[in-house]
Amino acid sequence: EFPEIDGDFYDLHDLLKPDEQAIIMQVREFMQKEVRPIVNSYWLKDEFPHQIIPQLAKLNICGLTYQGYGCPGRSSLLEGFLAMEMARVDCSVSTFFGVQSGLAMGSIYYCGSEEQKQKWLPPMQRMELIGAFGLTEPEVGSGAAGGLTCTCKRNGDKWIINGQKKWIGNATFADIIIIWARDLDDGNVKGFIVEKDSPGFKAEKIKGKMALRIVQNALITLTNCEVPEYNRLQEGHGFKDTAKVLRMTRAGVAWQAVGCGRGAYESALRYTNERKQFGRTISSFQMVQDLLVMMLSNLTAMQTMVCRLSQLQDSGRLTDEHASLAKVFCTLRTRDIVSHARELFGGNGILIENDIARFVADAEAIYSYEGTKEINTLIVGRAITGQSAFV
């Protein structure tokens, strides 16, 4: 007889309205029934389960916070809870979804013209069209703000793009890839909706990843890739516009980290309540309880933080530094939570079938993408001291 396993110790879901809670339950059911049973085998195979896309689309949660274009126009708080709910079962599926709904659709929503939004967002919302977001390059990661080497040059009613992009999630099968490149004429960063069949576009799968193995990341090579002017994001005038997208998605990654930690904590609590040593369940030992409580306290602090973050977002007050602080704190704490969870599973913690090994590995990728700990720390440091320490 043990209490129900639930990592929401302070009942933060009470912040949601009843109809929002009902959406959470639908997503929870989808993740438990459709994703959980297959996730470890797909993770091992390093493949994406394409069959889940139509079912995920039916949940009508893609592009959740955007107004119009077939999008539900819901709150950021609900979106955060949904990201947590997905990552609680699997971080790769939540990453796939975050790239589609956040990075790719967000680039069009924040930087596209009215015409571009009307053309691309509805089919992306229905997940009939899958998107990717290409900012990082083989030699340019953290320094993307000033250092992009991928170039674009206007030639009549076309643009010619040259360069490479690395780590681009979904890009092996995406229909459209947002590519950020520096204009050789005015030096500004511009965004392009690159259709997968564009001449000069090539995406190769990155093999051998030890984290988020279900996410299909690609190395993209653009060789005199031709993109029509009508596919240039018309309201993307420089990196500051790219940053608008990243502000929103970094908040989402903070929520995702909470989900990862929550999934690991709940698995560990369940396991320690069942596993017996010395004739007693291991959860009855003081040192095991100490670890569990430490995990729960971190988790509760993270959850409370991201709820407030989303409230700021919903009231239009979210800043880059708000999002960065939560991204750093939550991904850092989740690293501790998953490692404690693995410890509590003993040897069984390294077996894929127990989920924990996957959480441990995936937490490493979440920790580094969408701005590393150092870069997000420097964003907050700059805001609170008024001094930039980037270079």
Ligand code: FAD
């Ligand atoms: P680097 O920038 O080379 O950094 C290496 C180390 O140096 C880090 O610890 C970093 O913090 C530190 N460092 C760098 N500069 C400073 C400084 N000024 N001060 C202190 N320390 C510093 N990118 C996309 O565009 N689209 C995607 O879909 C995408 N998906 C990804 C999925 C995965 C699984 C991964 C791993 C990455 C993905 N990325 C994606 C790229 C990701 O955003 C970058 O990996 C990240 O920004 C870090 O860049 P980097 O890996 O080149 O590391």
